[in-house]
Amino acid sequence: MEITKEMAPKEIIARRVAKFLKDGDFVNLGIGLPTEVAKYIPSKIEVLFQSENGMVGLTGVDPNHIDPDLTNAGGQPCGAIPGASFFDSATSFALIRGGHVDYTVLGALEVDDHGNLANWIVPGKMVPGMGGAMDLVVGAKTVIVAMQHTQKGAHKILKECTLPYTALHVVDYIVTEECVLKQTRSGLVLMEINPNYTVQQVQADTGATLIVPKNGPMTMKL
Amino acid sequence: MEITKEMAPKEIIARRVAKFLKDGDFVNLGIGLPTEVAKYIPSKIEVLFQSENGMVGLTGVDPNHIDPDLTNAGGQPCGAIPGASFFDSATSFALIRGGHVDYTVLGALEVDDHGNLANWIVPGKMVPGMGGAMDLVVGAKTVIVAMQHTQKGAHKILKECTLPYTALHVVDYIVTEECVLKQTRSGLVLMEINPNYTVQQVQADTGATLIVPKNGPMTMKL
Amino acid sequence: MKNKIIEKTDIRPLLKDGMSIMIGGFLSVGSAETVIDQVVASGVKNLTIYCNDGGLGEKRNKETGELIAGPKGAGKLIASGQCTTLYATHIGLNPLIGKKMNTGEMKVVLIPQGSFAEMIRAGGSGLGGIITPTGVGVDIIEQAEHVYKKIKLGDKKKKTYLIEKPLHADLTIIKGAVVDKLGNVYFNKTTQNFSRVMAYASDVVVCEAQKIVERGEIDGNAIHVPGVLVDYIVKEEK
Amino acid sequence: MKNKIIEKTDIRPLLKDGMSIMIGGFLSVGSAETVIDQVVASGVKNLTIYCNDGGLGEKRNKETGELIAGPKGAGKLIASGQCTTLYATHIGLNPLIGKKMNTGEMKVVLIPQGSFAEMIRAGGSGLGGIITPTGVGVDIIEQAEHVYKKIKLGDKKKKTYLIEKPLHADLTIIKGAVVDKLGNVYFNKTTQNFSRVMAYASDVVVCEAQKIVERGEIDGNAIHVPGVLVDYIVKEEK
Numbered sequence: 001m002e003i004t005k006e007m008a009p010k011e012i013i014a015r016r017v018a019k020f021l022k023d024g025d026f027v028n029l030g031i032g033l034p035t036e037v038a039k040y041i042p043s044k045i046e047v048l049f050q051s052e053n054g055m056v057g058l059t060g061v062d063p064n065h066i067d068p069d070l071t072n073a074g075g076q077p078c079g080a081i082p083g084a085s086f087f088d089s090a091t092s093f094a095l096i097r098g099g100h101v102d103y104t105v106l107g108a109l110e111v112d113d114h115g116n117l118a119n120w121i122v123p124g125k126m127v128p129g130m131g132g133a134m135d136l137v138v139g140a141k142t143v144i145v146a147m148q149h150t151q152k153g154a155h156k157i158l159k160e161c162t163l164p165y166t167a168l169h170v171v172d173y174i175v176t177e178e179c180v181l182k183q184t185r186s187g188l189v190l191m192e193i194n195p196n197y198t199v200q201q202v203q204a205d206t207g208a209t210l211i212v213p214k215n216g217p218m219t220m221k222l
Numbered sequence: 223m224e225i226t227k228e229m230a231p232k233e234i235i236a237r238r239v240a241k242f243l244k245d246g247d248f249v250n251l252g253i254g255l256p257t258e259v260a261k262y263i264p265s266k267i268e269v270l271f272q273s274e275n276g277m278v279g280l281t282g283v284d285p286n287h288i289d290p291d292l293t294n295a296g297g298q299p300c301g302a303i304p305g306a307s308f309f310d311s312a313t314s315f316a317l318i319r320g321g322h323v324d325y326t327v328l329g330a331l332e333v334d335d336h337g338n339l340a341n342w343i344v345p346g347k348m349v350p351g352m353g354g355a356m357d358l359v360v361g362a363k364t365v366i367v368a369m370q371h372t373q374k375g376a377h378k379i380l381k382e383c384t385l386p387y388t389a390l391h392v393v394d395y396i397v398t399e400e401c402v403l404k405q406t407r408s409g410l411v412l413m414e415i416n417p418n419y420t421v422q423q424v425q426a427d428t429g430a431t432l433i434v435p436k437n438g439p440m441t442m443k444l
Numbered sequence: 445m446k447n448k449i450i451e452k453t454d455i456r457p458l459l460k461d462g463m464s465i466m467i468g469g470f471l472s473v474g475s476a477e478t479v480i481d482q483v484v485a486s487g488v489k490n491l492t493i494y495c496n497d498g499g500l501g502e503k504r505n506k507e508t509g510e511l512i513a514g515p516k517g518a519g520k521l522i523a524s525g526q527c528t529t530l531y532a533t534h535i536g537l538n539p540l541i542g543k544k545m546n547t548g549e550m551k552v553v554l555i556p557q558g559s560f561a562e563m564i565r566a567g568g569s570g571l572g573g574i575i576t577p578t579g580v581g582v583d584i585i586e587q588a589e590h591v592y593k594k595i596k597l598g599d600k601k602k603k604t605y606l607i608e609k610p611l612h613a614d615l616t617i618i619k620g621a622v623v624d625k626l627g628n629v630y631f632n633k634t635t636q637n638f639s640r641v642m643a644y645a646s647d648v649v650v651c652e653a654q655k656i657v658e659r660g661e662i663d664g665n666a667i668h669v670p671g672v673l674v675d676y677i678v679k680e681e682k
Numbered sequence: 683m684k685n686k687i688i689e690k691t692d693i694r695p696l697l698k699d700g701m702s703i704m705i706g707g708f709l710s711v712g713s714a715e716t717v718i719d720q721v722v723a724s725g726v727k728n729l730t731i732y733c734n735d736g737g738l739g740e741k742r743n744k745e746t747g748e749l750i751a752g753p754k755g756a757g758k759l760i761a762s763g764q765c766t767t768l769y770a771t772h773i774g775l776n777p778l779i780g781k782k783m784n785t786g787e788m789k790v791v792l793i794p795q796g797s798f799a800e801m802i803r804a805g806g807s808g809l810g811g812i813i814t815p816t817g818v819g820v821d822i823i824e825q826a827e828h829v830y831k832k833i834k835l836g837d838k839k840k841k842t843y844l845i846e847k848p849l850h851a852d853l854t855i856i857k858g859a860v861v862d863k864l865g866n867v868y869f870n871k872t873t874q875n876f877s878r879v880m881a882y883a884s885d886v887v888v889c890e891a892q893k894i895v896e897r898g899e900i901d902g903n904a905i906h907v908p909g910v911l912v913d914y915i916v917k918e919e920k
Contacts, residue, residue, distance in 0.1 A: 024683050026910040046683040048910055052557065053470040054634050056908045068473070069621070069633040075471030075500075075537065082898030083864040085905035086633050088640035088668070089470075089496070090565045093558030097578065097808035098882050100911060116581075126545075127554070128536025129497075134585070135558030135578045139808050168581035246445050248672040268445040270672055274795065275708040276872050278670045290711070291859070291871040297709030297738075297775065304660030305626040307667035308871050310878035310906070311708075311734070312803045315796030319570035319816065320644050322673060338819075348783075349792065350774025351735075356823070357796030357816045361570050390819035562809070571800070572813035572835050572843035592835055597810045597845070605810035607835070632903060665870060666904035 001222040003194050009148050009177030012194065015040045015222035016175050017105055017146050021047045028052065028096065028136055030106030031074050034146050037105055040222075048081075050101060052132040054092045057084025073132065096132065097139035104140035106133060107147045108171075110161040113187040113208035115171040117145065118163035130166065137170040149176035155207035157181070157188070178202045180220060187211050192220040223444040225416050231370050231399030234416065237262045237444035238397050239327055239368050243269045250274065250318065250358055252328030253296050256368050259327055262444075270303075272323060274354040276314045279306025295354065318354065319361035326362035328355060329369045330393075332383040335409040335430035337393040339367065340385035352388065359392040371398035377429035379403070379410070400424045402442060409433050414442040448627050449677045452482050455650055458615060458676075459483060464492040466564070466611075466646055467518045468618035468639030471537060472500045474631065475517030476619035476652035478681045483617070484524050492529040493518050494564065494613055496557065496638050501538040515540075525549070531590075531611070533557040555590060559608055561641055563590065567610035568644025575605045616646040619680065620669070622662055623653035627671030630662045643669040650676045686865050687915045690720050693888055696853060696914075697721060702730040704802065704849075704884055705756045706856035706877030709775055710738045712869065713755030714857035714890035716919045721855070722762050730767040731756050732802065732851055734795065734876050739776040753778075763787065769828075769849070771795040793828060797846055799879055801828065805848035806882025813843045854884040857918065858907070860900055861891035865909030868900045881907040888914045 003012055010033055018040035021027060028050045029035050038060070041047050049058040051072045058072060059079040072078040095101060110118040117137055120130045137143050150156055157174060174181040179202050180192040190210045193202060199217065203210055225234055232255055240262035243249060250272045251257050260282070263269050271280040273294045280294060281301040294300040317323060332340040339359055342352045359365050372378055379396060396403040401424050402414040412432045415424060421439065425432055465483070469475030483491075499519030503512040514520070519538050521527040529551045535541040544550035555563070562574045573592060579585030586594060590609050596602040618639035620629035629651055631639065643649050651674045703721070707713030721729075737757030741750040752758070757776050759765040767789045773779040782788035793801065800812045811830060817823030824832060828847050834840040856877035858867035867889055869877065881887050889912045 050910075051634070053473070054637050056910055057902075067633065069635045071471070071473045071634050073470075075473060080633070080902065082896075083862055083866055083900075083909065084902050085866055085908040086631075086636055086903050087905075087908070088636045089557065089561035089638045090641045093561050094803070094807035094882055095908070095910070097558050097576070098806050099808055100882065126536075126539070126542035128542075129532060129534035129554045130556050131534040132557035134556040134582065135576075138578045138580075139558070164584060165582050167578075272672075273872070275711070276875050277664075278672055279664075289871065291873045293709070293711045293872050295708075297711060302664065302871070304658075305624055305628055305662075305671065306664050307628055307670040308664050308869075308874055309667075309670070310874045311795065311799035311876045312879045315799050316565070316569035316644055317670070317672070319796050319814070320568050321570055322644065348774075348777070348780035350780075351770060351772035351792045352794050353772040354795040356794040356820065357814075360816045360818075361796070386822060387820050389816075562807075566813075569800075570815065572815065572833075572841065575804075575810035575813065575845070577808065577810065595810075595845075597830055603810065607813070607833075630903065636903075663901075663904060665868065665874075665906075666901060668903075 003196065003220060003222060005196055010036060012177045012222065013146050013175050016180060016220060017144055019222065020103060020144065025102040026050060026100065028101050028104045028140065032107055034105040034107060050095065052092050052096060054088060055080065055084055055086050057081040093135050097135050099139055099141055101140040103142045103144055104136040105144045105146050106136065108145045108156065110156050110158055110163050111145050111171055111174055112158045112161045115169045115183040116161050117166045117171050118161040119166050121164045123163065133166055137167045142172045143170050145171050145174045147176060149178040149205050158207035178205060179217065189213065190217045193217040194220045225418065225442060225444060227418055232258060234399045234444065235368050235397050238402060238442060239366055241444065242325060242366065247324040248272060248322065250323050250326045250362065254329055256327040256329060272317065274314050274318060276310060277302065277306055277308050279303040315357050319357050321361055321363055323362040325364045325366055326358040327366045327368050328358065330367045330378065332378050332380055332385050333367050333393050333396055334380045334383045337391045337405045338383050339388045339393050340383040341388045343386045345385065355388055359389045364394045365392050366395045366397055367393050368397050371400040371427050380429035400427060401439065411435065412439045415439040416442045448674065449656065452478055452678050455479060455482050455676065455678065456486050458648055459486045459488045461488050462490045463615060464613040466613045466616040466642040467493055467495040468637065468642050469517045470496050470634065470637040472517030472519065474619055474635030474637055474639055475499065476617045477516065479617050479650055479652045479678050480517065480520050484520050484526065489526055491521060491527045493521060493527045494531045494611060496532060497534045498522055498530050498532050498538045498541050501540045531555060533560050553590065561638065563608055563611045564638065564645045565641045567612035568641060571610060573607050573609055575607055577603065577605055579606050580604050611645060613646040616642045616649045618643060619652040622655045622657055623651055623677050624657050624659050624662050624671065626659050627651065627674030627677060628662055628667045629669035629674060630666055631668050636668060640668050643673045648675050649673055650678060652678050652680050654680050686912065687894065690716055690916050693717060693720050693914065693916065694724050696886055697724045697726045699726050700728045701853060702851040704851045704854040704880040705731055705733040706875065706880050707755045708734050708872065708875040710755030710757065712857055712873030712875055712877055713737065714855045715754065717855050717888055717890045717916050718755065718758050722758050727764055729759060729765045731759060731765045732769045732849060734770060735772045736760055736768050736770050736776045736779050739778045769793060771798050791828065799876065801846055801849045802876065802883045803879045805850035806879060809848060811848055812846050814846060815841065815843055817844050818842050849883060851884040852886065854880045854887045856881060857890040860893045860895055861889055861915050862895050862897050862900050862909065864897050865889065865912030865915060866900055866905045867907035867912060868904055869906050874906060878906050881911045887912050888916060890916050890918050892918050
């Protein structure tokens with residue numbers, strides 16, 4: 001699917017993240033934008049979603065069958081697929097920290113080109129707590145940051161995070177409405193670009209120097 | 223119940239250990255002599271037995287209903303009380319090491335008057351492995367060594383163990399056919415004595431100097 | 445065996461000023477509301493609470509200010525002012541906690557959720573602590589009071605870990621969907637969360653029961669908390 | 683989703699000389715005999731096995747020498763000579779292991795049972811190791827290769843603990859009483875033992891199933907191993 005100019009940034013991001021996922025993958029989606037990813041999984045594949053409060057097999061809530069004992073990690077009613085399993089918090093994080101989750105998708109306040117992530121302390125605001133984020137990014141096989149490229153024009157992808165870290169050297173991919181970045185030892189590689197942006201525009205919106213592949217980035221498709 | 227001269231040493235020991243147990247106690251019995259304790263629990267109280275391979279609610283096997291999926295820690299068929307629960311080895315030892323077991327009763331090759339225990343390496347014989355013993359004695363609230371006072375006349379209760387330790391400073395009581403000893407900071411106190419023995423005889427059969435209470439030991443009853 | 449089922453008011457003698465209480469539930473899902481109400485009614489003060497999130501705060505209509513729902517779970521003890529120290533992983537859904545932190549009425553210690561679960565499990569399992577990669581490089585965590593030290597472990601490529609403390613409390617309050625008379629607990633769906641590990645990690649465990657059944661009525665393979673851990677059972681009141 | 687159910691012989695490509703395998707079961711109770719038979723038939727050599735006890739040896743009539751029963755569980759790989767290193771807690775019920783230790787055919791590492799379970803759990807949970815009081819003061823344990831170091835921890839009265847390594851293997855072989863097509867496993871009674879923690883602690887998990895059912899047929903609250911951990915399902919042959 002081609003990206004259109006009318007498409008909302010959040011939809012571009014959620015659709016592109018969904019493209020990472022393969023049949024049988026085990027995935028944890030953070031609250032907010034990452035949750036949208038579930039909408040765009042092709043029907044021919046099955047992805048299993050984890051909810052860190054203690055389940056595998058999370059799905060959307062059926063508003064006609066709200067079960068107070070069945071909630072997601074935001075405390076909101078959710079659904080469960082046939083074959084969903086439930087467990088306690090220690091087991092939940094054994095799955096997470098033990099490297100059994102294929103992808104964790106979450107938002108960020110800042111990311112830098114060392115794979116460092118800052119997503120839990122908003123300056124000047126009350127600190128809500130890290131919840132499961134620190135364990136999720138340390139433990140998942142692949143960490144995808146899904147966020148809008150800038151915060152009202154201010155850089156969020158930096159040379160060094162300025163906010164307190166969530167974790168060091170954990171981010172594998174950054175997916176924004178402008179591009180897909182891959183973290184490598186040398187820095188952030190501009191793998192794919194939204195055809196409605198130029199490399200120069202993306203670089204201007206980024207606080208770290210991007211590595212552009214010799215033949216240029218691929219066109220971002222959804 | 224009075225001890226008779228005809229009573230077998232093992233029966234004396236098992237009956238005396240059974241007297242320690244109160245209604246609702248949670249107990250792990252080692253293989254061999256300690257297993258006999260279960261026979262002598264008064265019917266008016268209920269003691270819950272743990273089996274370290276993963277259950278609470280162990281009971282004797284019904285020979286007409288042998289279930290290959292229901293075995294004790296010796297791999298032998300056993301029974302389960304109504305309300306028995308089953309779990310994995312990590313949970314089993316969370317119960318054990320976490321101090322949730324009220325009593326662990328096990329045999330010993332040697333015990334000394336520092337509460338040290340040696341019960342897993344028989345000199346000159348193949349080492350079978352410690353199984354759950356090291357965790358059981360470290361974790362249980364009260365550790366009772368149940369054994370015959372001497373090994374064919376040789377001392378088993380010593381000033382210092384000579385065999386490799388199972389654990390240090392763990393034994394609370396030693397119950398033999400001759401007496402009940404309580405481990406204190408000052409050493410082993412002769413709490414109770416089988417009326418068929420004199421204090422001198424018990425001391426002669428013991429490699430550590432026993433502390434005899436001012437008014438003498440109590441009479442051991444079953 | 446002695447009867448573990450007690451009246452809700454019978455928990456009062458277990459409560460003391462300054463005690464520590466673990467409260468199961470995740471954003472109050474699975475919290476023992478009937479028992480927590482008794483803790484509120486008892487008026488005990490200066491409580492240290494271990495709870496994933498400090499429960500939910502009261503909900504009011506944003507325009508009229510009318511009360512829609514009172515606080516839930518541990519949130520009741522925040523609202524009542526009885527909880528003065530809270531160990532949690534997330535407090536964003538109970539804004540009163542942040543306010544009380546700012547005024548100095550409450551001390552809040554934030555711990556990563558996986559570490560929190562594991563520290564409670566360690567406290568209940570007789571382990572000396574946990575060794576986790578979570579929080580390495582995060583100054584606030586590395587310097588926290590619940591961290592013993594930073595350590596390098598491993599054979600070839602030495603990895604850095606934090607050694608964190610085991611957690612243990614005076615009392616644990618959990619809620620089960622089905623509880624038998626031996627105290628065996630079966631949880632439903634996502635109500636299991638922290639309650640299972642908390643049942644191991646305190647001196648006394650009170651379990652609220654949605655339903656109380658005879659021994660043997662719960663599948664022994666599906667018992668989440670063995671009855672030996674549960675001291676008292678209180679029937680849930682709706 | 684791709685079908686996880688395979689023929690027993692399909693596990694052959696997973697097997698390699700020198701690999702490490704965790705085998706569930708406690709004195710062979712709960713061991714996956716059909717799958718283990720395939721490991722024997724494959725002839726792979728130089729295996730490192732993690733198993734509570736090394737299974738059972740063959741039973742012979744003491745007088746006539748007649749074979750009553752062949753070896754069981756991991757005992758099959760001891761008898762075949764394929765297992766050259768064994769991590770276990772107890773080997774007293776399989777005397778062949780002791781003999782092979784004496785002749786130098788096998789290396790055996792004995793670990794306290796609670797530590798063994800916890801080290802496997804740590805290996806499967808991304809923890810850097812375990813901190814246990816078990817084995818402190820026991821020279822053989824303190825000096826063992828699986829112990830990183832001795833450490834004092836605690837606030838007031840510093841207690842001594844051992845830091846021991848996490849365990850992880852290439853392959854885990856377990857058996858479930860009921861397994862659904864998503865790979866969710868339900869164990870019966872005391873067959874659960876080490877299988878549950880081992881399912882987390884290796885790269886590939888093969889689960890033998892006494893019974894295979896459709897998704898949703900096992901109570902989701904009673905699933906012992908979430909299907910995401912199970913790569914392949916093999917039907918048990920009786």
